[in-house]
Amino acid sequence: MARTNLHELANRLLTRLSEVSEDGTFEGKLRQVAADAGLNSVRSAEAVKLLEDTGRIEVMQRGRRGRNTVIAIRSVDEIKLEDAEAMLPSRAARRNVRITYDEIGRAVIDRLLELGRDDGLRAAQVEAFASESAALRDRVKELEETAEQARQKETDLRIRLKAAEEALDRAEENLRKAMGPARPSGEPQQVEDDDAKAVLDILRSARG
Numbered sequence: 127m128a129r130t131n132l133h134e135l136a137n138r139l140l141t142r143l144s145e146v147s148e149d150g151t152f153e154g155k156l157r158q159v160a161a162d163a164g165l166n167s168v169r170s171a172e173a174v175k176l177l178e179d180t181g182r183i184e185v186m187q188r189g190r191r192g193r194n195t196v197i198a199i200r201s202v203d204e205i206k207l208e209d210a211e212a213m214l215p216s217r218a219a220r221r222n223v224r225i226t227y228d229e230i231g232r233a234v235i236d237r238l239l240e241l242g243r244d245d246g247l248r249a250a251q252v253e254a255f256a257s258e259s260a261a262l263r264d265r266v267k268e269l270e271e272t273a274e275q276a277r278q279k280e281t282d283l284r285i286r287l288k289a290a291e292e293a294l295d296r297a298e299e300n301l302r303k304a305m306g307p308a309r310p311s312g313e314p315q316q317v318e319d320d321d322a323k324a325v326l327d328i329l330r331s332a333r334g
Contacts, residue, residue: 133210
């Protein structure tokens with residue numbers, strides 16, 4: 127037997143849908159139409175399924191996330207009790223649908239294996255991300271050390287350049303003194319810088 131008066135409820139819903147549709151298509155809030163036809167949400171869902179199964183309607187769009195329900199009305203012929211019963215599975219089929227403990231166990235094992243694979247994949251991804259992050263940190267540290275060494279070399283070069291410039295200035299000053307006019311006593315100027323003194327000795331030997 128079909129459930130009590132489900133076919134009658136489906137016919138009432140079909141009639142109401144036909145009344146508010148335009149050109150054979152309903153678009154709007156199905157809940158309100160079902161309430162106007164005297165159906166609650168549960169019986170409305172059952173009636174819609176029966177109407178679909180018997181080819182009376184075709185649901186083009188479900189009313190979810192604020193959208194309207196769109197239903198194409200294919201036929202307004204009333205559903206008879208025999209039609210509704212024909213849509214139900216046979217009792218023999220229902221009796222044969224039994225779940226054994228073995229099937230439950232296999233289903234649980236399959237699910238656990240699936241979860242294990244998912245966990246293994248996530249663990250591998252986390253490990254890969256951690257390894258990549260560690261490699262990037264090492265690379266950043268290496269670049270920072272290289273930059274620090276470059277800055278230190280630059281500082282050393284600046285110090286050596288300044289020292290060379292100061293030595294050159296002293297040598298130039300000593301050379302000017304040495305090549306300048308002689309003292310009244312006729313003695314040559316004394317040179318304090320060793321490098322300048324060597325250059326001066328070469329110049330004096332060349333002049334001699």
